[in-house]
Structures are given as structure tokens and as C-alpha cells.
Amino acid sequence: MKDLAKSGAVSADLATAFDASPNPYVLLTPDLRIAGMNDAYLEVTNSRREDIIDRPLFAAFDSGPGEEAPENVRQVKASLEKARDTRQRDHLALVRFSIPKKGPDGKVNFEDRYWSATHTPILDAEGKVAYLLQHTNDITELERLRRQHGLNDSETISALDAMIGGNVMRRAQLVQEDNRRLETERNRLIDLFMSAPGFVAILSGPEHVFDMHNAAYGHLIGRGSVVGKPIREALPDVDGQGYYELLDSVFATGEPIEGREAPVSFQTSADGPIQERFVNFAYQPIRDADGQVAGIFVQGHDVTDSVLAAQRQKLMIDELNHRVKNTLATVQSIAMQTARSHSNPASFAETFQARLMSLSHTHDLLTRSHWEGADLKDVLKHETEAHGCHRVLANGPHLALPPAAALSLGMIFHELATNAAKYGALSTTDGRVMVDWSVSEAPERRLNLVWREIGGPAVSPPVRRGFGSRLIERNVRHDLAGEVKLSYAAEGFEAELSVPLTKGQIS
Structure with missing residues (x-):
């Protein structure tokens, strides 16, 4: 010293x-x-x-x-x-x-x-x-004194020895061994508690002060240790969600409470966003030696991933049902309109099959992306590559289309390519189709697309409006909320489309 x-x-x-x-x-x-x-x-x-x-x-x-x-x-x-x-x-x-x-x-x-x-x-x-x-x-002399008297634990010993000799030391040794066993068991329980895959915490008193919690609980709430803090101070962002009141009820009544897939929102940083989680939880009262509620044992699991997966699955099933109904309605409309334009069964079958194949091609393209959408250039290529990729020249930026817009534009490109192959630029060896598109920002964001045919036979306006032109106009105006202009100039057919890039149309 x-x-x-x-x-x-x-x-x-x-x-x-x-x-x-x-x-x-x-x-x-x-x-x-x-x-x-x-x-x-x-x-x-x-x-x-x-x-x-x-x-x-x-x-x-x-x-x-x-x-x-x-x-x-x-x-x-x-x-x-x-x-x-x-x-x-x-x-x-x-x-x-x-x-x-x-x-x-x-x-x-x-x-x-x-x-x-x-x-x-x-x-x-x-x-x-x-x-x-x-x-x-x-305290060696106490042990020696006991031994000098020749006493052992099975014999009756004197009051002096009971006070300072073998029994005192024996009891002390037994107590210490018991304490060591209890300490070992306590440490084992704490290790199990801290490494549990679900979240657990122990709250004490009517203010629900954190006595301890494991790493899974810290991960759930998105912050460091909150030990020693009342829950209203440790988790102020939970205020108004009903969990304080549930804990108050368990402490007051002694009745446990359980919840399944319960939403709870945390703000993991002072300026961070609110994050919603879903939990299965149980609040169990902890009683003291007198049977009074002294605290609450919190346990549960974060089931956010499974809840979101179930929600996504339901959404996909609902969307699938919607798509099937829409697809059947489209097929029905194609069949009726094709039948009106083709009295010959063979001609009807050929045209109807071609239009169904166009619909199928776009479905295949969307399936590859799990129906999350398709790029405009890919849709155009898919519907026109049968006529030769060197004959349909595409020029425009990449533009992501949602599924509904991809289906509508796929049908439009199919009709335009079919008409060009029958009557327009693709019906001759030297004809070409130029497809140009751009995106304008003012006064609103819009897709502007021009289909222009060159090098084909002379063009004249049709005597009557066929199904193809009606399908194009219906899809642009009804499904895409846009505008379309079809021009039959002698030097070549031209179609101009203008479609708003709004939520629910094209993104």
C-alpha cells in the first residue's frame, strides 16, 4: 500500500x-x-x-x-x-x-x-x-478445535462446538455449495434467456421498469439496452398503441394477456421513419412470495415476415382472379369482334388464333418478371419479331410498364404489325416500320409514341373501320386513358399515341 x-x-x-x-x-x-x-x-x-x-x-x-x-x-x-x-x-x-x-x-x-x-x-x-x-x-483454529475434541457430524457435540466448531463450518460449507449450485443454475437460465430466438423481457413494478431483456428484444425495438427505464420512458413511440394499457391491466388483475399478429410501430431513431412490425406476444404476471404481482414476463416472436408473406399471397391471389376475369373478358371481346369481321370459319379461326397468340406472348413476357411489369421495347420486340427484327426499327428510352399497360400495348402492337403485314409496309420486301417514342414532362408526364410505315404500297383510308382499328382506339382511350390518331397518308400509314404516365397506367 x-x-x-x-x-x-x-x-x-x-x-x-x-x-x-x-x-x-x-x-x-x-x-x-x-x-x-x-x-x-x-x-x-x-x-x-x-x-x-x-x-x-x-x-x-x-x-x-x-x-x-x-x-x-x-x-x-x-x-x-x-x-x-x-x-x-x-x-x-x-x-x-x-x-x-x-x-x-x-x-x-x-x-x-x-x-x-x-x-x-x-x-x-x-x-x-x-x-x-x-x-x-x-478460521483454521475453529476446525482444529473441532478435531481436537474428536467430534464428527454423527455425534452429539457441545454447545461450544455448535457455536464455533464443526456444525457452524459444516453449515457454512453446505450453504456455500448450495449458493454455487444456485449461481450456476441462475447463470444457465440467464444464458438461455439471453440466447432465446424469441424476444423476452422482465418488467418490474407498476411502472414496468425493465429488469432485463435479451438481444432479440433489443433488435425488435431497434435500440440499445433499456434496462432500468420504465417502459413509457424507454419506448415513448409505443404511446397510443394500447400496449401500456395491456401491461397495466396484467399488473392490476394478475390475468395474463396474449396477442397474435398484433401490429406495433417503432421509431428506431430520432429522425428515422416509423417502422411497423407484427408480433405474437404473451404478458405473464410475476408474483412475489406473498402472491402479489411484482412484475411482468414478456415473451413472443416477431412474425412480420410471415404476416407480410401472407398478405402478399392474398394480394397475388386476388390479383390473379382479377387478371383471369379480365383476360376472359378480353378473349370474349376478341371472339365477338373477330366473328363480326370474318364470316368464313377458316378466316375467323386464323385471325382469332393470331390475336390469342399475341395475348399469350405478352403474358409470357410478364410471367418472366413475376408479373411485376415489362419494358416497352421488350413488348414491341415480342409482338413484331416474327416479321424480322431488321424491319421494325425501335427508337426510344427504356420505359417500365405495369402489367395492365403491357397487355394493352402488346395487343396494340400486334394489331399494327398484322395490318402492316397485310396491307402496309411489311407486305413488301422493301417496307420498314419506324417506331419512335419519348417521354414529356410538362404539363404532365406522358408517353408519346409514333408508328410510321415507309416503303410499302400506296395507302388509302379504309372503307369501313375494322376490328383492329377499334381495338387500338379502345385500348388507348379506355385502358390507358390516352389519345390516338390514325393517319392513312399515301406514302404510308401512321399512328400517334399519347398516354399519361400516371399511377395505375405506366410508371
Whole structure:
């Protein structure tokens, strides 16, 4: 201790009092090295200051030989580490620890001694453990007194022995062994608690103060430890969602409460977005020795992924039903309109089959993207590649189409390509089709597309409007909420489409 006084770690007065105490003390660093000791400690351990200062405690004193030595060292070390890690005083009621003594012949022998020990953490100004103070009492003479009387646990013993001898020491040993077992079981339960895959927490008192919680609970709430805080202070973002009131009810009535797929929203950072989660949970009352509710055990699982998956599956099923109905309605309309334009069954069958194949091609394209949409250029290529990719020249930016718009434009491109192959530019070897599109931003975002045929035969307006032109106009105006203009100039057919890029149309 004098060395610490010289270094300024302790005051000179404190060092003097420490060294003068008749009780044995040793001061240890947090890594269990000897930092100081008083004369009483040197005397009781039969050691010299210069031999043990700055040495690891268990290198200076190893409990000697014997089968029990490792367990004796483990007990002392575990008690010191517990005091250090918990910053709380820890006691050893009874431990056997041998002391080396040099005999007349110079040979070192180990003398068995029995000790009780108290380990006290000494904190610095920041609340961290600076030293550990070990205070020991040598109670070996009590054990020797019991042995001198020749008594054992099966015999009737005197009042004196009951007070200071074998029974006291035996009870102390049994209590210490029980405490060690309880500590081991407690640590095992805490390990299970902390590593549980579901979230768990223990709340105490009517204010629901966090006693402890595991990592899964911390992940759920999106913040660090909230131990020691009332729930209304720790989780203010849960206010108004009903969970405070559920906890109040469990504490007041003692009746457990369960919830399934319950939504709960957390704000994981001060300026971050609100995140909604879904949980299965149970609030179980914790009762004290008198049967009164002292706290609440919270347990459950985050089932957000499964809830969202179920919602998505239902949405997909509803969307599939909607698409099937729309597809059947489209097929019915195609059949009726084709029948009106083709009195010959063979001609009807050929045209009807071609239009169904066009619808099928676009469905295939959408299926590849799991019906999340398709690019305009891909839809155009899919519907016109049968006529030769070098004959339909596409020029425009990539533009993502949602499923409904992709189907409508697919049908439009099919009709335009079919008419061009029958009557227009694609009916001759030199004809070409130029397809240009762009996106305008003002006054609203719109798709502007032009289909222009060149190098084909002379064109004249049709005598009557066929199904193809009616389908194009209906799809643009009804399904896409746009505008269309069909021009039959002599040098080549031209179609101009203008479609708003609004939510629900094209994105």
C-alpha cells in the first residue's frame, strides 16, 4: 500500500491506516494482479512484500498440491471476477487454501488453512472498477478445535462446538455449495434467456421498469439496452398503441394477456421513419412470495415476415382472379369482334388464333418478371419479331410498364404489325416500320409514341373501320386513358399515341 501512496493512487493517511490494520487485506487490479497488501496479510500468508507485489494472485498463491487445489483456486477466482463484473461485494463463507511454509530443512511444505473471504470492488470517479479489496479471516483454529475434541457430524457435540466448531463450518460449507449450485443454475437460465430466438423481457413494478431483456428484444425495438427505464420512458413511440394499457391491466388483475399478429410501430431513431412490425406476444404476471404481482414476463416472436408473406399471397391471389376475369373478358371481346369481321370459319379461326397468340406472348413476357411489369421495347420486340427484327426499327428510352399497360400495348402492337403485314409496309420486301417514342414532362408526364410505315404500297383510308382499328382506339382511350390518331397518308400509314404516365397506367 505504501507503493500506491508514493504513486498518488491513494492518500498517505489511507495507506498508513491500511498497513496498520490487524485484519489481513490485499488490493488487486482488475486483472487480478497484486497491487498492495498490509502487514497482517503478509503475516497470515507467510510471504514477503517484494516476492508477491505486482504478481498475478494465483501465481503467488496456487493453493498447493492435492486434488482439491484447482477447485479451491476456481472458487476464489470466480468470487473475485463476480465482484469485478457486477461491481457488487461478494462473499466466500468457507474455502480451503494452502499456504507454503519453509521448514527447518529449507524444504517448502504446504499447510492447509481454512478461510472466509470478502471481495469488495473499489470504483473510480467514472464508476469503473479500479481495484478489488480482499479481506480474509483465517478460521483454521475453529476446525482444529473441532478435531481436537474428536467430534464428527454423527455425534452429539457441545454447545461450544455448535457455536464455533464443526456444525457452524459444516453449515457454512453446505450453504456455500448450495449458493454455487444456485449461481450456476441462475447463470444457465440467464444464458438461455439471453440466447432465446424469441424476444423476452422482465418488467418490474407498476411502472414496468425493465429488469432485463435479451438481444432479440433489443433488435425488435431497434435500440440499445433499456434496462432500468420504465417502459413509457424507454419506448415513448409505443404511446397510443394500447400496449401500456395491456401491461397495466396484467399488473392490476394478475390475468395474463396474449396477442397474435398484433401490429406495433417503432421509431428506431430520432429522425428515422416509423417502422411497423407484427408480433405474437404473451404478458405473464410475476408474483412475489406473498402472491402479489411484482412484475411482468414478456415473451413472443416477431412474425412480420410471415404476416407480410401472407398478405402478399392474398394480394397475388386476388390479383390473379382479377387478371383471369379480365383476360376472359378480353378473349370474349376478341371472339365477338373477330366473328363480326370474318364470316368464313377458316378466316375467323386464323385471325382469332393470331390475336390469342399475341395475348399469350405478352403474358409470357410478364410471367418472366413475376408479373411485376415489362419494358416497352421488350413488348414491341415480342409482338413484331416474327416479321424480322431488321424491319421494325425501335427508337426510344427504356420505359417500365405495369402489367395492365403491357397487355394493352402488346395487343396494340400486334394489331399494327398484322395490318402492316397485310396491307402496309411489311407486305413488301422493301417496307420498314419506324417506331419512335419519348417521354414529356410538362404539363404532365406522358408517353408519346409514333408508328410510321415507309416503303410499302400506296395507302388509302379504309372503307369501313375494322376490328383492329377499334381495338387500338379502345385500348388507348379506355385502358390507358390516352389519345390516338390514325393517319392513312399515301406514302404510308401512321399512328400517334399519347398516354399519361400516371399511377395505375405506366410508371
